[in-house]
Amino acid sequence: MEFIVEKIGMSRTITVPAVPVTLLKVLDTKVCDVTDGVAFCSYSSGKKMNKTIEGQQKKFNLSAEFNRFVTLNVANTEAGDLDVSGLSEAKVLKTTFKTKGRGFTGAVKRWNFAGGRASHGHRMGKRTGSIGMCEWPGRVMPGKKMPGQYGNTTNSVKNDVVSFDAETGILVVKGAVSGPNGGLGKVRIAK
Structure with a gap:
């Protein structure tokens, strides 16, 4: 079963020794249509609605707040509110988020290269250095x-469930989860 979640941030437990935890908010999700266990769902992303989404809202009789659509594997057999009861018995979750995007970066930041020494007036600094080969094969493999886009990739991590509050929809998982606070992602029950 899958759920759409928003990352709230990190904290720790008050036990000794303290355990680092990540707080996730399970978003209110409406199941619009179910076919073979795969559901067409709508959730609120807090963003503005366009004409296409307005048409889908009318088709499925949804309020204006549910303005994003996604397909999920769910326990529901018919349309209605998403069934989150499975999270209370879950032991391990697989969380999938986008990592923080850091833009175009050099090789030192992106790949943890060493860079050159800073003394005696050399020009090496934070450059990549030699990238070519000898006469054979005579090309860059x-x-x-090399420098390039760093971050903004999909990353999945398995986390143990510490607790789940069904009233508030707050899910507490052990360890870290990729992405910025406020970022949206998916959670799947692994065990």
Whole structure:
């Protein structure tokens, strides 16, 4: 079973020793249509609605706050509110979020290269250095670690469930989860 969640942030337990935890808010999700266990769902993203989404809202009789659509594997057999009762018995979750995007970065930041020394007036600094080969093969090999886009990739992590409050929809998982606070992602029950 899958759920749409928003990352609230990190905290720790008050037990000794303290355990680092991540707080996730399970978003209110409406199941619009179910086919073979895969559901067409609508959730609130807090963003503005466009004409296409307004048409879908009318089709499924949803209020204006549910303005994003996604397909999920769910326990529901018919349309209505998403059934979150499975989270209370869950032991391990697989969380999928986008990592923080850091833009175009150099090789030192992106791949943890060492860079050159800072003394005696050299020009090396934070440059990549030599990338070529000898006469054979005489080209740069595919997959060479070079400057480029860093972050903004999908990352999945398995986390143990510490607690789940069904009233508030707050899910507490052990350890860290990728992405910024306020970022949206998916949670799937692994165990």
